[in-house]
Amino acid sequence: MNVKFHLPDFSQHFRLNLVFTAMMKNCPQFFREGVEIGSFYGAFPQSLWNGGRTTPGVSDAEFVQNVVKTFNNQGIPLRFTFTNPLIKNEHLHDKFCNKVMKIADNGLNEVIVNSPLLEKYIRKTYPNYKITSSTCKRITDFDRLCEELEKDYNMVVLDYDMNNKFDLLEKIPHKEKCEILVNACCDPQCRRRTKHYEVLGQQQIMVCEYIKKHPNQLIDAKTEQSMPAMKCDCADRSIFDIKGLSTHISPEAIWEKYVPMGFTQFKIEGRTSPRLNLIETYLYYMVKPECLDEARFIFLFNLEKNGVVRIDG
Numbered sequence: 001m002n003v004k005f006h007l008p009d010f011s012q013h014f015r016l017n018l019v020f021t022a023m024m025k026n027c028p029q030f031f032r033e034g035v036e037i038g039s040f041y042g043a044f045p046q047s048l049w050n051g052g053r054t055t056p057g058v059s060d061a062e063f064v065q066n067v068v069k070t071f072n073n074q075g076i077p078l079r080f081t082f083t084n085p086l087i088k089n090e091h092l093h094d095k096f097c098n099k100v101m102k103i104a105d106n107g108l109n110e111v112i113v114n115s116p117l118l119e120k121y122i123r124k125t126y127p128n129y130k131i132t133s134s135t136c137k138r139i140t141d142f143d144r145l146c147e148e149l150e151k152d153y154n155m156v157v158l159d160y161d162m163n164n165k166f167d168l169l170e171k172i173p174h175k176e177k178c179e180i181l182v183n184a185c186c187d188p189q190c191r192r193r194t195k196h197y198e199v200l201g202q203q204q205i206m207v208c209e210y211i212k213k214h215p216n217q218l219i220d221a222k223t224e225q226s227m228p229a230m231k232c233d234c235a236d237r238s239i240f241d242i243k244g245l246s247t248h249i250s251p252e253a254i255w256e257k258y259v260p261m262g263f264t265q266f267k268i269e270g271r272t273s274p275r276l277n278l279i280e281t282y283l284y285y286m287v288k289p290e291c292l293d294e295a296r297f298i299f300l301f302n303l304e305k306n307g308v309v310r311i312d313g
Helices: 014-026 061-072 096-101 116-125 140-152 193-213 221-226 250-261 277-284 289-304
Strands: 001-007 035-042 078-082 108-113 131-132 155-157 178-181 265-267
Touching: 001 250, 001 277, 014 035, 014 061, 014 277, 014 289, 061 078, 061 096, 078 096, 096 116, 108 116, 116 131, 140 155, 193 221, 250 277, 277 289
Parallel strands: 001 035, 001 265, 035 078, 078 108, 108 131, 131 155, 155 178, 178 265
Antiparallel strands: none
């Protein structure tokens, strides 16, 4: 059975993911049974629709086209995290986001949604995209989840608070449509999570509006200080820190419990994670324990090289 992992971030971690993809292709003996890349998810900098993490900076059309072509030519979809919960009508026609959608509109790529307003717009304007329901919706009620799974979504990302509730997981219909976040860094039962998504959404809008008014300029201190913020230390947790959380799912549990139950789609978070932590997370979940040292060496060695990625098994 194929076990698909959805990985961060096709833009900020472009080279890291390119090297990892090459290693999967050329060193299959390192990897656990059935491992595949289901998608690379994220957003190009300057995407006002982006949610979940604030993504500053700018991207030009050439970079967007190159990233889309690089991963799509290998049959790997890009999945856009257009989950900003604060989208209004005036945001729907954002030039950059619509340009990205047009560039990647080839039937392979996907969109993760949160806002009903934006979802409706995307379904009408870009019907070729597969739509995923975001974990940002914070659906923790079992009946609501079942209703969500009956809707026209390609995938539904479960709230991490359901991760190890096996009595409920067993009863979930359409397990093939469920995507499970395995390495959540947030506190279990976090009461501030929805509010945090709103703060991040407002930050993203303010960053993009500033860039439009002041192209090629860094955000000034006054604007940065005016942005809403929420202190949270959870994002600094490493792969080793999260293993103690009740929502953590180990790789052994994936193959021994979740896959036999019918779940085959798993998400690794880490769009803004430090590179070393993300490397260790990829290896922890997808590489055989006995191959960790050699895989880590090859991964790091090729990341340090310049030019074309070339990995020999």
